Amino acid sequence: MTDPKTGPKTARPGPKLPGAWAIMAPVRGQIRAGMALAVLSSLFGLATLGFLALTVQALMAGQGALACGFMAAAFLCTLGGYLGRLGAFNQSHYAAFRLERLLRTGLAQRLAQVSLGYVETEGAGGLTKVIHDDVKALHVFVADSTPLYARAYVTPLVTFALLLWLDWRLALAALAVLALGMGVLTWAQRRRGEMARAYNDARERVSAAVVEFVQAMPVVRTFDAGHGIFGRYQRALDAYAQVLARWYRESGFAARFSWVVLAPMPTLAVVLWLGGGLVWAGDLDPLRWLAVLLLCTGMAEAVMPMMMLRHMNEKVKLSIARIHEVMAAPVLPEPAPGAEARPQDAGVRFENVTFRYGAGESDALTDVTFEAAPGTVTALVGPSGAGKSTVARLIPRFWDANSGRVLIGGADVREMTADTLMGQVAFVFQDTFLFSDSIAANIRLGSPEASMEDVIAAATAAQAHDFIMDLPQGYDTPAGERGSFLSGGQRQRITIARAILQDRPILVLDEATAFADPENEAALVAALARLMRGKTVLMVAHRLPTIRDADRILVFDRGRLTEQGRHDDLVAGGGLYARLWSNYERAQNWSLGQRAPQEVPA
Ligand SMILES: Nc1ncnc2c1ncn2[C@@H]1O[C@H](COP(=O)(O)OP(=O)(O)OP(=O)(O)O)[C@@H](O)[C@H]1O
Numbered sequence: 065m066t067d068p069k070t071g072p073k074t075a076r077p078g079p080k081l082p083g084a085w086a087i088m089a090p091v092r093g094q095i096r097a098g099m100a101l102a103v104l105s106s107l108f109g110l111a112t113l114g115f116l117a118l119t120v121q122a123l124m125a126g127q128g129a130l131a132c133g134f135m136a137a138a139f140l141c142t143l144g145g146y147l148g149r150l151g152a153f154n155q156s157h158y159a160a161f162r163l164e165r166l167l168r169t170g171l172a173q174r175l176a177q178v179s180l181g182y183v184e185t186e187g188a189g190g191l192t193k194v195i196h197d198d199v200k201a202l203h204v205f206v207a208d209s210t211p212l213y214a215r216a217y218v219t220p221l222v223t224f225a226l227l228l229w230l231d232w233r234l235a236l237a238a239l240a241v242l243a244l245g246m247g248v249l250t251w252a253q254r255r256r257g258e259m260a261r262a263y264n265d266a267r268e269r270v271s272a273a274v275v276e277f278v279q280a281m282p283v284v285r286t287f288d289a290g291h292g293i294f295g296r297y298q299r300a301l302d303a304y305a306q307v308l309a310r311w312y313r314e315s316g317f318a319a320r321f322s323w324v325v326l327a328p329m330p331t332l333a334v335v336l337w338l339g340g341g342l343v344w345a346g347d348l349d350p351l352r353w354l355a356v357l358l359l360c361t362g363m364a365e366a367v368m369p370m371m372m373l374r375h376m377n378e379k380v381k382l383s384i385a386r387i388h389e390v391m392a393a394p395v396l397p398e399p400a401p402g403a404e405a406r407p408q409d410a411g412v413r414f415e416n417v418t419f420r421y422g423a424g425e426s427d428a429l430t431d432v433t434f435e436a437a438p439g440t441v442t443a444l445v446g447p448s449g450a451g452k453s454t455v456a457r458l459i460p461r462f463w464d465a466n467s468g469r470v471l472i473g474g475a476d477v478r479e480m481t482a483d484t485l486m487g488q489v490a491f492v493f494q495d496t497f498l499f500s501d502s503i504a505a506n507i508r509l510g511s512p513e514a515s516m517e518d519v520i521a522a523a524t525a526a527q528a529h530d531f532i533m534d535l536p537q538g539y540d541t542p543a544g545e546r547g548s549f550l551s552g553g554q555r556q557r558i559t560i561a562r563a564i565l566q567d568r569p570i571l572v573l574d575e576a577t578a579f580a581d582p583e584n585e586a587a588l589v590a591a592l593a594r595l596m597r598g599k600t601v602l603m604v605a606h607r608l609p610t611i612r613d614a615d616r617i618l619v620f621d622r623g624r625l626t627e628q629g630r631h632d633d634l635v636a637g638g639g640l641y642a643r644l645w646s647n648y649e650r651a652q653n654w655s656l657g658q659r660a661p662q663e664v665p666a
Contacts, residue, residue, distance in 0.1 A: 084377070087384050088206060090166050091159040095210050098155030102211035105148025106219045110226065110359070112141040117355040124351075152211035160207035167199045167387060177395040181421075181463035186390075194390050198383035205380040209373050216369040223363045230352045230359075233342070237334050238360040245325035249371065252315040252322060259311045260378050266304040273300040328361035335360045396461060399479045407473025407480070407488055410438040410569035410600040412459065417468035419454060428454045430623045431468070436616070438569070441601040443611035445644065446620035452604040455620075456574045459602070460491060472570065486510075489570045490563040492595075498555055503532055504539040507561045514565050526561035526591040528554070553588055560591045571596060573603040608648045617641065 088095055115138035122131035171194065175183060183191065220242075227235035277297045324330070335356055342348035399405065413436070419429045429451045436442040444452040457463065458470050461477055470477045472488055490510075498506050507519050514522075519539065523529045531554055535541040543550065543558075550558070563571065573592070589610070605611045612631050619627040619634065619641045627639050634641035 084202075084205070084380060084384055087167075087202070087387065088159075088163060091163045091206070094155050094159035094162070095206065098152045098159065098211050099214040101148045101152035101155060102214035103218045105145045105152060106215050107222065108141045108145035108148055109219070110222060110362075112138050112145060113358045113362075114226075114355065115141060117351060117358055120354055121351045149211070152214070153207075156210045157207045159210075160203045160205075163206055164199055164203040167202065168195055171195050171199070171387065171390055174391055174393060174395070178393045179396050179461065179463055181457070182393055184462065185421075191390065194386050198386050201380055201383040202387070205376055209376050212369045212373055216373055220363050223359050226359055227356060227363070230356050231339075231342075231348060234335050234339050234348075234353075234356045234360070237338050238331050238356075238363055241325065241331045241334055242363060245322045245330075248325060249319065249322035252319040255314065257378075259307075259314070262307050263311065264379075264382060266300070266307045269300045270297075270304050273297040331360050331363070332357065396464070396482075397478065398481060403479070404481050404484060405475035405479035406484060407475045409473045410488070411471075411473055412436040412442075412570060412600060412602060413469075413471040413474075414455070414458075415469045415471065417458065417465045417470060419458060419463065419465045421463070427623050429458075429465075432620075432623075432625045433468075434616075434618055434625060434628060436600055436602055438600050439598060440615040441596065441603065441611075441613075443614040443617045444602065444604045444620060445608065445611065445617060445641065446626075447640075447644075449622075450620035451623045452620055453574055454623075455618075456491075456493075456572050456602065456604050459570075459572055460489060461485065488568055489572060490566045490568040491572045491574070492556070492559050492563050493574045498543040498550070498558060500543060502537075502540045503535070503543055503558065506543050506558055507539075507565060509562055511562075511565045518565060519561075522561040522565040523558075525564050525594045526557045527588070528557040528561050528591070531557075556588060557591050560588075560595050564595050569599060571599045571601045573601065573605075608645060619644075 085092070115134045119131050119134040119138060122128075122134055175191065224235060224239065227238060273296055277294065339348060339353040339356060343350050343353050414432050414434050417429055417432045418427055420427050432451075432455065434442075444455055446452055458465055459472070459477065461482075464478060472480070472485070477485055499509070504516065504519050507523060508514050511518075516539070520529060523532055523539075532539055532541070603611065603614075611617060614631070616628060617631060617634055618625055619639070621640055627634055627637065627641055629637070631645075635645050636642075
């Protein structure tokens, strides 16, 4: 798998997943109708040829009226064939549109039910590719190839049966040409599976490199003017070109040779020569010969779509596997109706919580137990990677603990419905997300019924009202894609306004002041102070002064809760917190030009 944040998802090998036909289940009826119409259109096509042959015979026998009748029948069959094909593609396109909508809805519903941890691990880029590109690939497959499938298989078979009926010798000759072409083509494609995999991998690496190239541009250009990342993109492109060149080299000649054999001319030449001899010897009726000549070219021609379909089928298989993989992602277990637990107060309690992110990984949290009483402020501190953010993420069930329990108001979070849980807790994370909607709509997220006065009051309390009013359209200003035109501190204050408006009894803040620059910091601290009033607060903090007055400080080290208490007691205790604090104090006295203070080893 490529970079989970940016790269495309590659379906992992696993239990055999259902194939194309299974995923089309909801629209199978319509697809069958499309295929039936496609078969009908093929039969009309063959009947047209038959009537044309009869027309020639009637003309040769001087039966003008009969010839006109056959001509009219041929015309009607052509019209029938055309209408059949139109109907077939109509059905397949409508089926494709319906399937696309159903799959996108299904995938979105699934993603709303899986743990947020799954979404985070798979990465927005990979999941977007599944919902967008893979579903689109399936749409194209259903719309364009299902009618072709029917034609590609039925036309050669019926044609061969007719040829056999007309003259078995010529039928076998036409079949021999077809067999030669198919044999060469199969030989040319003997390593097709392997090459197709190499091609798909190379293509996916190019798209991952493109996404990385564009997304990482602002960061990497400040380091190496983009050379490194451009080099990666260039190498992916070179590898892609090499795979294509190898494929072309290895199968190019044989494939082109087989196309020549499968073109109408060789079959026509053989039937013309052999049939001519038989007619000359009086061994074959000229009309039959004419009918064979009209029909035989279609047999080889009808095989070509089969090759194209095989290619489309292989391509769509990967997309189907990825769609199935997301559809099969485990959902967060919810309590049975009537068995939901309801929190009794706004306290948070971790009981012997152990958690690891993946089966093979070491514990991110080991046997963590603490209690945050209602209305108190609890700060989580510790070196990088100590597990602070993991504690914050277990509360909204980004993941569930491997053992132990997370309780809110005495109720296990796993026994609450998502609505109850979200009704208790508000979150302000470092990675703020604003939708490309108006600022007001972004503040209202989670409280859709809030009035404009409430929105303005929340924004004012979050110290955001003034800068919002300076924007061109005030509260109606679009926030831009992910709020990109607002500063980090401004985005943060909008999410604080959102949390103030939600007014939930428990508040989880993860690195909420991370974006604070000197200008923003005072505003942000004031906004947070307003938000925290009267709430049970759990805050992950790197900036020690902001938590000095916390009711309780929890100190984490390598996943374990090693110390807890108030600031003064912990400093006096002389443990990890005391070292972190003295580091902080030394950093305060440090200025540019001096040696950096020693970090506490993590
Ligand atoms: N999504 C993830 N998948 C796998 N491992 C993870 C994931 N997130 C964190 N970890 C690991 O879990 C451990 C705890 O990480 P966590 O983010 O909770 O630490 P932290 O104390 O918040 O660190 P920081 O202060 O640097 O944010 C680390 O070893 C980290 O590498």
